[in-house]
Amino acid sequence: MYDLIIIGGGPAGAAAGVYAARKKIKTLLIAKEFGGQSLVSPDVQNWIGTKSISGLELAQNLEEHVRSQEGIEIVDGDLVEGVVKSDSVFSIKTKEGKSFESKTVLVVSGSRRRRLGIPGEDKLDGKGVAWCATCDAPLFGGKTVAVIGAGNAGLEAVRDLFPYASKVYLINRSDKIKGDAVTFEEIKKNPKLEIIMMAETKEILGDKMVTGLKYLDAESGQEKELKLDGVFIEIGSIPNVEFLGDLVEKNQYNEIKVDHKTQQTSQPGVWAAGDVSDVLYKQNNISAGDAIKAVLNIHDYLNGVERK
Amino acid sequence: MANKVTIYSTPTCVYCKMAKDFFKNNNVEYTEHNVAEDDSAREEMVHKSHQLGVPVIDINGEVFVGFNKREIAKALGVSE
Numbered sequence: 001m002y003d004l005i006i007i008g009g010g011p012a013g014a015a016a017g018v019y020a021a022r023k024k025i026k027t028l029l030i031a032k033e034f035g036g037q038s039l040v041s042p043d044v045q046n047w048i049g050t051k052s053i054s055g056l057e058l059a060q061n062l063e064e065h066v067r068s069q070e071g072i073e074i075v076d077g078d079l080v081e082g083v084v085k086s087d088s089v090f091s092i093k094t095k096e097g098k099s100f101e102s103k104t105v106l107v108v109s110g111s112r113r114r115r116l117g118i119p120g121e122d123k124l125d126g127k128g129v130a131w132c133a134t135c136d137a138p139l140f141g142g143k144t145v146a147v148i149g150a151g152n153a154g155l156e157a158v159r160d161l162f163p164y165a166s167k168v169y170l171i172n173r174s175d176k177i178k179g180d181a182v183t184f185e186e187i188k189k190n191p192k193l194e195i196i197m198m199a200e201t202k203e204i205l206g207d208k209m210v211t212g213l214k215y216l217d218a219e220s221g222q223e224k225e226l227k228l229d230g231v232f233i234e235i236g237s238i239p240n241v242e243f244l245g246d247l248v249e250k251n252q253y254n255e256i257k258v259d260h261k262t263q264q265t266s267q268p269g270v271w272a273a274g275d276v277s278d279v280l281y282k283q284n285n286i287s288a289g290d291a292i293k294a295v296l297n298i299h300d301y302l303n304g305v306e307r308k
Numbered sequence: 309m310a311n312k313v314t315i316y317s318t319p320t321c322v323y324c325k326m327a328k329d330f331f332k333n334n335n336v337e338y339t340e341h342n343v344a345e346d347d348s349a350r351e352e353m354v355h356k357s358h359q360l361g362v363p364v365i366d367i368n369g370e371v372f373v374g375f376n377k378r379e380i381a382k383a384l385g386v387s388e
């Protein structure tokens with residue numbers, strides 16, 4: 001029986017692991033992979049104390065910091081698939097069939113990319129459907145691609161694609177660009193860009209590889225097709241909460257509701273922090289700080305201390 | 309018997325770097341093709357893996373898409 005099981009190995013999970021070990025809480029950390037979402041970022045410039053670091057190096061540092069702690073146990077390369085409470089004990093099951101028990105749980109499982117949920121998206125994933133322009137743009141040299149979504153991530157994807165692709169469509173469902181106005185003004189000047197507004201993507205076309213997409217032009221009500229070699233989907237992210245069932249309360253975005261003073265969830269014994277929680281700003285430093293808050297509060301809880 | 313290892317990569321791909329670091333740490337020799345610049349290598353990669361994602365790792369003819377340390381270690385016969 002553990003005192004604490006931490007689910008996740010991003011900045012939140014790593015920070016929690018270090019603090020829990022130093023507080024001598026009997027802890028197990030379970031993570032699919034260390035590092036978190038900014039792993040793929042070529043350059044993180046706001047991790048406080050470090051002017052510039054690649055996402056990969058940041059991930060390695062986080063992992064090393066956790067592994068250097070005495071007493072913490074780690075299961076990585078596995079996924080939590082279920083958390084069940086009975087008589088104030090939490091049982092946690094993993095994909096590889098392991099199971100563990102704990103008095104408390106800290107959920108720091110972050111978020112993942114939102115999918116369109118349309119035909120062709122799954123079938124052509126990796127076959128022209130791509131999720132990371134910084135990573136995959138060089139594969140589309142001389143090709144025609146579309147970016148779906150005009151938030152910051154979408155605009156940045158367009159910018160990442162310019163040096164490689166011969167033509168880039170930016171497809172936006174509404175009539176407003178949600179992303180940063182300065183970035184938008186900058187990319188608009190590039191003759192490779194064609195912007196299609198009020199377009200709802202209906203299907204990604206292709207048999208073995210992407211050959212195009214079908215969209216509904218909301219203004220004319222007509223279905224139209226584009227010929228393409230690649231589609232980058234940038235329509236936001238959704239929290240990784242499925243393994244919790246209805247153990248904890250969530251908000252309308254499926255983010256776990258927490259008390260922002262302690263990070264406690266609606267379920268006694270369960271805390272959450274970072275991108276999986278209903279925190280307003282989703283950033284590495286904030287995830288780490290909020291997870292630390294949670295661990296300090298868990299330490300109090302395990303010792304029967306109540307602070308007002 | 310030495311493993312014959314080929315990796316298809318791009319300079320911006322994080323998992324390619326992870327895979328190459330893993331090879332280096334385990335003294336595994338490998339051939340690398342940068343598919344961002346080498347079109348014929350890109351075609352070869354698509355032909356072998358039927359997809360466009362990187363890295364693609366070919367170990368003695370067995371093709372892996374992505375870098376899953378556990379699978380790759382097993383195929384190479386080294387520890388994780």
Ligand SMILES: Cc1cc2nc3c(=O)[nH]c(=O)nc-3n(C[C@H](O)[C@H](O)[C@H](O)COP(=O)(O)OP(=O)(O)OC[C@H]3O[C@@H](n4cnc5c(N)ncnc54)[C@H](O)[C@@H]3O)c2cc1C
Nearest residue numbers: 008009010011012032036037038080110274275282283284
């Ligand atoms: C491309 C990109 C660039 C970014 N750049 C910056 C930046 O420069 N600065 C900045 O401050 N923020 C940046 N962000 C945002 C930042 O990455 C997130 O706010 C941060 O990663 C959130 O940390 P987290 O620990 O809460 O969650 P995550 O980073 O999402 O980590 C979740 C962890 O949980 C694990 N996990 C998920 N589900 C399970 C499960 N079922 N079982 C076990 N483990 C599981 C994952 O493997 C991972 O280890 C960037 C995001 C992206 C996508």
